[in-house]
Amino acid sequence: MRRRCILDRSHPLTLLIWYISMITITVIILDPIITLSSLIMGTIHIILVNGKPTPSFALRCVLFASAAALLNPLFSHHGVTVLFFLRGLPITLEALLFGAEMSAAACAALMWCASLSIFMTSDKITMLFGSVMPRLAVLLSLTLRFIPLIREKHRNILIAQRGLRSDSEEKRSIKFYAAVYSALVSQILEDSIEMSDSMRSRGIRLKGRSFYSDFRLRSCDVVMISLSIVMMSMIVFLRANGAADFSFYPTVSPVRFTGGSCVLYLAFIVIGIMCYF
């Protein structure tokens, strides 16, 4: 399934830059066209990568979005189109639409984050931050390794303890689980001492230590990174010069397809679909 886009074969740096540009544009530029295209691209992306979402997941998304959309008018009374008054304050159509826009943007961003968690595996994170923040990278890799390790150990100890005791009553007592967890904790502590000793003896704190990583910056990574950066800076430049300046207050402005705005929308779509080539 994942072979359908190049993200799983991409360099971690490519992933980082690509996801940063997708998510920041989706969240910061609150323009209906940007949000709608992000939402559509995100849905297609998730379906291609992860298969069809379950109905309950889709329902949860819709519920979250509509709740967020309906809450905004209660707190924001900006806007000229009054629907009705609550407690003396106007509930406006503009606030409702702005709430819908915001929740749609949040949903789109959540989709990209879901995709991020699929492709940005722990080894890629470690590789990215290893040379910049070596201690954090070591800590992160140790912690990420520890979680499955602890689960496995816990299972083994549980089996061993059950085998040791014949009385079925005792297997559910607090005393039994206390014994299991005490064994687990002491094993973990012992392991971490051993690990730190072994790492020190291998020279973890020596100067000039190099990092090994399996990832090579290939030509398609270079193309993707440079295209992302070019499109991103184009979007920032156009936005600063008044393109896609959609506003909800005091009245909802019409969507204007000026030259600058069209280029901005196109640049965003180019970033979004370039992972399929």
Added chain:
Amino acid sequence: MIVFAALNFELAEDHFSPGIDQRSIVGSVTLSADCREFLKTEKAQKYIEDGVIPSDGIILEESQYSLHEGDSAFTVLKSALNENNVLFDYTNVSEHSVYVKGISNVYEYDGGDLSGWMYSVNGVFPTAACSEYILENGDEVRWMYTCDLGRDIGDTYYDTAPNVGDSQ
């Protein structure tokens, strides 16, 4: 129905035609509201084009309003705005203090970081919340939009008061 009553649900027509005020009239005050300073900002053009504010920036012309017993600068503004079908927004900062956030969709911060609505009574800028300032017969209340903490509309508080900005 009970929920509607508790939330004070009103349609626009009901809101702008309030019932007769039962309190006794003790005099009259002059009241006006303008956002002339806001017109100098970039955003103003869009607000005028949208018909949110008039091109001269005067939201309420200076005119006489009857003063009921216990009326504050806030309650007079509220009834005057409702009478003229103008939207506004406020929050209760504390139990009795009201802060006016926006009048006719011109909100605080719309004209920059130092902007918002202020009021003066007889040319003096009170330091009390508008709902705590009880008006007297013949007072002249002016609501004005400032883009510079009141300096541009004649308030000298931040120039003359000692220790402004000091934490006390």
